[in-house]
Amino acid sequence: MRIYKVGGAVRDRLLGRPVTDIDWVVVGATTEDMLAKGFRPVGADFPVFLHPKSGEEYALARTERKSGRGYGGFTFHASPEVTLEEDLIRRDLTINAMAEDDQQNLTDPYHGQRDLEARLLRHVSPAFAEDPLRVLRVARFAARYAALGFTVAPETLDLMRQLSESGELQALTAERIWKEISRALMEDQPQVFIEVLRACGALNVLMPEVDALFGVPQPQAHHPEIDTGAHTLSALEQAARHKQPLTVRWACLLHDLGKGLTPKEEWPRHIAHEFKGLKLIKAVNERFKAPRDCQELALLVGEYHTHGHRALELKPSTLLELLQSFDVYRRPQRFEEFIAACEMDARGRKGLEERSYPQADYLRGAATAxxxxxxxxxxxxxxxxxxxxxxxxxxxxxxxxxxxxxxxx
CATH class of the missing domain: 1.20.5 (Single alpha-helices involved in coiled-coils or other helix-helix interfaces)
Structure with missing residues (x-):
């Protein structure tokens, strides 16, 4: 029995980043061997065990073969004969396919360290294209490591494009997709996640409503960046920069969906886009079974964000209706998140990222009154x-x- 630290723990140690979760792979052992040492089995589909003291996950080295559609369409084979190299080759990216023993001796058969130095997210083998979830995972890693200069290797992006065109993404469950989206939105540069999905065609498959915003102009006087898609990414970037929660980030991503429905002859104006967008926001919410708080805030921000921007001009009666819509008396936090989303929207404009947003304090004062x-x-x-x-x-x-x-x- 030989035990190796694998995946993210090795990658992040080499990058000098904090190591949080540690995964282990066990080579040359059987299920019986693990049970005899006090490990507790938890894997339903393949042999994964919890360490009797640390509670960390230990998986028997395994191979996998595509046997159906989607993320779960695989059969696994674990035995003492499976080598470390065979286990590592089934992983998604070379930077995740490294292992080290208890002396920190590195096993790197697929040149993960080289790609770390080159700041490349590159697939390990052509088997990458068998798992559609990897499209989302790679986009999420791109968002996480963008600040370090990482980009997706062109050949990997090609495989992601093939997966997007294959129809395999539709085989993923809403729960799996939301898990990746929610994690990606909480990275330091979530806008990169959307950019990568768009580059490989996955955004058009998963969120065509967001994809439709790119190339749609807005009035330059209010939006120097002009493009609605670019503005959406900027608002999301600002939400991350200001450490906003998931609810606010999700609302920023969806707040302008109605602009994608404006007829070209009406460009660059988008009359009543707030109301037109509600059915699209609702559709995206339901497609991914987003948590209730995310759904509610996205719909409210979609409908009322222009009220937020015009707060200082609103009549008292309109202001009261706004406060009633948010139920500020029983749910003050939701209104606070609405204010935050409006501010991120206002800051998500080219050259206006540092402009003050007096509407925020004014709305807070109105709620208090x-x-x-x-x-x-x-x-x-x-x-x-x-x-x-x-x-x-x-x-x-x-x-x-x-x-x-x-x-x-």
């Missing part, structure tokens, strides 16, 4: 039922009028 209305005095006056609701609304409107006058002095 509306929330300050006390219900108890109205109850004491005898209001109840629908009448109470109307009385609360009148008092909140009064508070917003007073706030607007104070804020504009």
């Amino acid at each position: 509306a929330r300050s209305v006390a219900v108890q005095p109205l109850l004491e006056k005898g209001f109840k039922g629908p009448e109470l609701g109307e009385a609360i609304k009148r008092e909140r409107l009064k508070a917003l009028k007073a706030y607007k006058e104070t804020a504009s002095i």
Whole structure:
């Protein structure tokens, strides 16, 4: 029995990055050998075990063969005869196909270290094209390591393009796709994830609504970058730069989908794009079974982001309707995330990344003013039922009028 550290732990150590998860591969052992040493089996499809003390995953060296469509369409073979090199060749990228023993002696049969130095994401073997999930994984790695200068090797991008055109991406489950998307959006440069998907044709397959934004112009006075797709990527980049949560990043990606529906003869204006985009946002949400908080914020930001930008001009009644739509009284955090998404949208414009966004504090102040209305005095006056609701609304409107006058002095 020989045990090796493999994959990401080796890659990140060589890059000088923090090592979080460690995976191990065991060569020359059987399931019985592992059980005898106290390892606990957890793999349903192939032999994976948890270490009795550390809880880290140890997998028996294995080979795999394509037997069906999609990510799960493989049969695996694990035995003591499978070599380390045979196990490593089934991995996706050369930089993930390195192993080291307990003395940190490197086994690198597919030149992963060379590609680390060249800053290349390159596939290990033609078997790469058998697993459609790898299109998303490589795009995610590109987003993670973009700051270090990594790019996707042209021949790997060609294989990703073939996979995108093959129909295999449609065989992936919504859950698997969302897992990759959500992880990629939380990388330091999530816009690179979208760029790589677009470069290999996968964006048009998975999110044609986002792909349709590229090449669609906007008024230069408001959007110096002009292209709607470029603006969407910039807003996403700003969301990552400002350490926004997944909900905000997802909303930034989808907020302008309605602009992809504008007839060319109406370009570069996009009248009512906020409402036109809602059905597209809903479709993307449902396609990937996005978590409820992501779905809700994306729809609200899609519908109301221009209200956010025009906050200082809104009438008190419109401002109240906006606050009611977000249920700021019971869900203040969601409104805070809406404000953040609006700010990232405003900053996601060429040359305006550092411009202040006074609308943010103004909206926060409006929410505070509306929330300050006390219900108890109205109850004491005898209001109840629908009448109470109307009385609360009148008092909140009064508070917003007073706030607007104070804020504009």
